[in-house]
Amino acid sequence: MNRASAAMVAEALRDLTSVVIISHVRPDPDTIGSALGLGLGLARLGIAVRCGYSGPETLPGALRELPGVELLAPLSPAEEGGAAVAVDAATVSRLGDYEAVFDASPTRVCIDHHVSNAGFGDLDFIDSESDCTAVLVLQVLDALGVELTADIATCLYAGLVTDTGSFKWARPASFEVAARLLNAGVDGVRWSRVLLDSHPYSWLKMVSEVLGGSVFDREACGGLGLVYGTVTAAQMAGMNWDESESVIDVVRTAQEAEVAAVFKESTPGEWTVSLRSKTTVDVVPIARALGGGGHTRAAGYSDTGSADDVIGRLLAQL
Template sequence: MTRASAAQIADALRDRASVVIISHVRPDPDTIGSALGLGLGLRSLGVAVRCGFSGPETLPGVLHELPGADLIAPLTPPSPGEVAVAVDAATVSRLGAYEDVFTAADTRVCIDHHVSNAGFGDLDFIDPESDCTAVLVLQVLDELGVDLTADIATCLYAGLVTDTGSFKWARPASFHVAARLLESGVDAAQWSRALLDSHPYSWLQMVSTVLGTSVLDEQACDGRGLVYATVTADEMAGLAWDDSESVIDVVRTAREAEVAAVFKEATPGEWTVSLRSKTSVDLVPVARALGGGGHTRAAGYSDSGTAADVIARLRAQL
């Protein structure tokens, strides 16, 4: 493992015949936007590019509309000399079944912004001070001398606008990046609406049920408060898996709670858990203790069992 700069990553990718770019399982806009933005940039330089992600879930519909989505396909083992790049994955296990594709490559590159990422590539470009991985990809593309087209900028904007919560918690540098992306031709109104403010009507009904059974414990977290909700597999019936991802953004608004959690049942007995804090609780140790990771104020992990058991394990860590 070598901590690398954007320039060193560019050197590793420059003049390669082919590059495979791997997003994490249950892909979000940052991992897909980063992969497609990097992929389009490399393709413009004549590099053969393959992008993919592992898992039973399909790509969320809106992400199918991103430029370069045609690059995404099932991945085969790397060819000799091919570079594998993991984008926005805090651990190599987040690549799912494609962990083997990554580890079999002659050169392995990790580009990520999670503070919990200890590095797992030959070259690791990891910057927890970046609001999203897409911003790091832009730095690599700049070092490669890639022209920032509207298509590339749109892919990177998808990661930036979602990982900053529509810029609600963006660092100053992200506003400079956003201005540059918009100047390159991104339709910010269209993509912000599509990525953040668009759900099927059945989502409203699901959220109504979930919020109606949410729990507030103002004494949890040493009196700082915990609010949590569960989304069962039955409640998700008829909805795409990604429709549960935004529930945390509603639950976290409870002003009486420093920490918010949403327990999402992917299949009966199998849960993914989203955690958010506001100002004083570092979620990374909590998520790590439960097998996950993430950021100081946003983290997650997976667990198995009944809802009561999964909730109890989180509460024991808080």
């Protein structure tokens, strides 16, 4: 790992002519908010900025309302005198097809908060003690001397409020950042509602089916218990892909289970798996063994096959 600080990243970016900012595949508010917040800040310094993510998924509706979405565009490697910045990606493979864009750029910067990130840039600003990548982007913008506008603050707030579960598991420092962002002009009530508490009516039926078919395995995880549910592609018909992402936050509330998992089928036979734990189990080694990564209490990975096959591979790791 080429360990870097916010000041080192700022120094590397300050005098560039152009920057390409890459979010991870299946983008969430932290990766998009971090990209757009950084992009808006760099644009204020006169740097040409392009942001983007790889994959066929459309950007979730709420994120299409964020300031700076006009920066999203198809990406190519940064030109001479430019850099590529990966935000909120635990591994370079999380950049999808844009891994090649990152690798081919003259200067490569990684900004991330996942504990499983071993570093993959020329400069790796990685802090697993941060609740979200957006907070690290704020540190870089501060080091650059960029004014915290309401638009930049809104993008960063999107990452902060979602990655802390509306501050349910936030560290004390995150509340200080939140106050600063709100004072900069963020409409916290509106963005908390659209990012966390808005779903189509069909989501309710899907969740009821998932919960009705959920399984509680009392003996899993050394007797600490596992609860899991499965979201099939058929159940997601007519909904945007991101509507399955919040199901884990319902399943994880089962008080008898230390670990929760949700298997989400994007297309037939293609799955992403979300893992959560409450207090004692580190889910990073589990996710790593299956090709993924993440945080001690929240991790994930991708898999292929039938539902029984994918579930069986997880159970074998527990």
